Amino acid sequence: MKTLKYSRQRESIKACLMARNDHPTADALYTSIREEYPNISLGTVYRNLNLLVELGEIQKLTCGDGADHFDADTSPHYHFVCKKCGQVCDLPLAPMDDINHMAQKHAEGLVDSHKIYFYGTCKNCLENNC
Amino acid sequence: MKTLKYSRQRESIKACLMARNDHPTADALYTSIREEYPNISLGTVYRNLNLLVELGEIQKLTCGDGADHFDADTSPHYHFVCKKCGQVCDLPLAPMDDINHMAQKHAEGLVDSHKIYFYGTCKNCLENNC
């Protein structure tokens, strides 16, 4: 089997993601990591992000703006997406554990998880009439 | 302003989407429309799908499998995505009108809509041990 080997790049990617409370795309993360590791490869960022998702250490958000976003917080919570500026942020709404069961009653297959994305206009865009 | 002009291609795209209860990608729709219009262009399919989304006549689903899916039913309802085979289908769970308000209490911006994707294994994949 394939044993995981330490890499400072992977550590840096995870640390960098944990340090921010926005939910950056792979490319945005790549840009900020290059400040510390100027010649890290974009492929390395993508590969490690996917690996970390598989390991369950981070999660991937697909909110509909073309690029995937990443979140170091894997505990169940929801996200708000601004339709004007595209920012993605946490929405501290209590996780609805019951809705998988509610959905299960109406589903033919086996439901094991769900994602909710709320859409609207963020505070900043409201104030600046974007 | 830009006045909308009739096009048989657009009609066909909408009719074709309404006729199916799966939620095809642009490319899948393109394939089936070509049976009737053998030289319709993929760009035309994309352009019209986006136009119909803007007009609010159909909706776009971004469930995380790389390609966008389209749904002719714009009434509020949710979707189930099979993690094995990737099929996307309706989940006839009563729309939760209240959760926008619940989310609003915890959001800084203005919440106006939400999408829920349920994930799991579809009936067919369960039966066939996919």
Place this chain on the structure above:
DNA sequence: TTATTAAATAGTAACAATTACTACTATAAT
């Protein structure tokens, strides 16, 4: 330590989904 093995990397090429461009066609209003 050094040698060995396999995982990870940088850099680049390839890929898939989508959009943009352009010359031409079709619709609708005069």
Place this chain on the structure above:
DNA sequence: ATTATAGTAGTAATTGTTACTATTTAATAA
């Protein structure tokens, strides 16, 4: 019919992401 303009087909370009390859690096054992 004429004209103005939206829409199309076909293709090129763009974007986000993955695959490939030669080289480097981490873990393990001699």
